[in-house]
Amino acid sequence: MEYKGIIVTGTSGSGKSTVASKLCEKFDIFQRVQSATTREKRNDDETGTYVYLSKEEFSNLEKEGKFITTSPYRGKKYGIKVEDYKKVTQRGKVPVMVLTPEAANQLDKISQMKNKFMIIFLDASDDTLDKRLEKRGENLDTARTQREIDRRYKDEMWKKENCPIYCIKNEDTTSVDDIIDLIYYLYEYRNTGGLLPKKLIELMIRCGLLLEDATPDNIEGASYDLRVGDEYFHDGEIKQLTDQHPFIVMKPGDYVLVSSKEIANLPKNVAGRFDLSVSLFCKGAILSNGPQIDPGFRGRLYCLIFNTSNKEIQLKRGEHFATIEFIILVDHTLPYTGKYQNKLKMKDYLPEVVKASAINQLIQDVEKLKRAKWFEKYLPLILSALAIVASIVMGVILFFIKK
Numbered sequence: 001m002e003y004k005g006i007i008v009t010g011t012s013g014s015g016k017s018t019v020a021s022k023l024c025e026k027f028d029i030f031q032r033v034q035s036a037t038t039r040e041k042r043n044d045d046e047t048g049t050y051v052y053l054s055k056e057e058f059s060n061l062e063k064e065g066k067f068i069t070t071s072p073y074r075g076k077k078y079g080i081k082v083e084d085y086k087k088v089t090q091r092g093k094v095p096v097m098v099l100t101p102e103a104a105n106q107l108d109k110i111s112q113m114k115n116k117f118m119i120i121f122l123d124a125s126d127d128t129l130d131k132r133l134e135k136r137g138e139n140l141d142t143a144r145t146q147r148e149i150d151r152r153y154k155d156e157m158w159k160k161e162n163c164p165i166y167c168i169k170n171e172d173t174t175s176v177d178d179i180i181d182l183i184y185y186l187y188e189y190r191n192t193g194g195l196l197p198k199k200l201i202e203l204m205i206r207c208g209l210l211l212e213d214a215t216p217d218n219i220e221g222a223s224y225d226l227r228v229g230d231e232y233f234h235d236g237e238i239k240q241l242t243d244q245h246p247f248i249v250m251k252p253g254d255y256v257l258v259s260s261k262e263i264a265n266l267p268k269n270v271a272g273r274f275d276l277s278v279s280l281f282c283k284g285a286i287l288s289n290g291p292q293i294d295p296g297f298r299g300r301l302y303c304l305i306f307n308t309s310n311k312e313i314q315l316k317r318g319e320h321f322a323t324i325e326f327i328i329l330v331d332h333t334l335p336y337t338g339k340y341q342n343k344l345k346m347k348d349y350l351p352e353v354v355k356a357s358a359i360n361q362l363i364q365d366v367e368k369l370k371r372a373k374w375f376e377k378y379l380p381l382i383l384s385a386l387a388i389v390a391s392i393v394m395g396v397i398l399f400f401i402k403k
Helices: 016-026 055-063 082-090 101-109 126-135 140-159 176-188 198-206 278-283 358-369 379-402
Strands: 005-010 030-032 035-037 050-052 067-073 076-081 094-098 117-123 165-169 210-212 224-234 237-240 247-250 255-265 270-276 285-287 298-307 313-316 320-328
Touching: 005 016, 005 101, 016 030, 016 094, 016 117, 016 176, 035 055, 055 067, 055 076, 067 082, 067 101, 076 082, 076 101, 082 094, 101 117, 101 140, 117 140, 117 176, 126 140, 140 165, 165 176, 176 198, 198 210, 224 247, 247 255, 270 278, 270 285, 270 298, 278 285, 278 313, 298 320
Parallel strands: 005 094, 005 117, 030 094, 035 050, 117 165
Antiparallel strands: 035 076, 067 076, 210 255, 224 237, 224 255, 224 320, 247 313, 255 298, 270 320, 285 298
């Protein structure tokens, strides 16, 4: 997608002005568009970033159609003047506009602006935002109310098809340099599709995208090594791994639903694909469920693994068991909104119908067959066939669950 520029937005205290200014300082292709506002100048306002107008002056310019967009924000008004925007574009620079979430959300009402700007929505935890606003001496009750409104505007933009929005966490532990580097690379990749390289995976993870609870040690050249999480489903029940009991033991013919330690958090223009590690595959384990993760999905990842070998396979808590790669799309799309969005616990992910499904019956049948003498000779072949049948059964069950 060819963008007309970048919009930096977010709730109060998220660091919009700081990020926008530092982005333009570091990368010469960008220039910040001056904003107009009726609020008073703050001590942390950088020179040239705002023009301060009286309510009457702002209103007159608004009536004359001098603004690209305007919006109220906590009792004050903000806007971008057409002439200030043109000054930047005429210099051949990429315009960077700092807008309120409401103004950013309303841009699609202007035909020439709809989906033409890469939107960066900055946010942070409530505690972090409160501390920042306290230092500025702001009213926290008012700020918290506005924060909820801002996040609703973010959700509206997120749900719009082809709206190019990235939601970045700007915590105190997040490096502003990482954020501006990420914005630069996202802009550079705007017309590119394909696998994400290590550099971009690293930046996105550090800024709260792609994967949460991830470790940089597991990032490879164009992928990430997922680790075994704490929960798994085996023998018809959900079980927990602990420091005292860190192993999942898969006997021949066993199937286990394994959770990842990491939580997926994909942007609207990034899909994921994962598969078992080569070492597990060589031991006779196969992945049964579909490997694709839809753009916009957030939640823990679950892998249905079958042991098709005639030997025991062990999975250790926290060790690498699967590898995920990320594919950037050539455009943003509608995000995933299915029933598994934001599901972090296996009890919320795994329906009762699966627990009592025909798969359990298959396992019972395997146990009966093990008593037959001829079974041991043909065990690998039989288990492979049963695994295929079980995969089909699981696929059919999940199909009807989604319906």
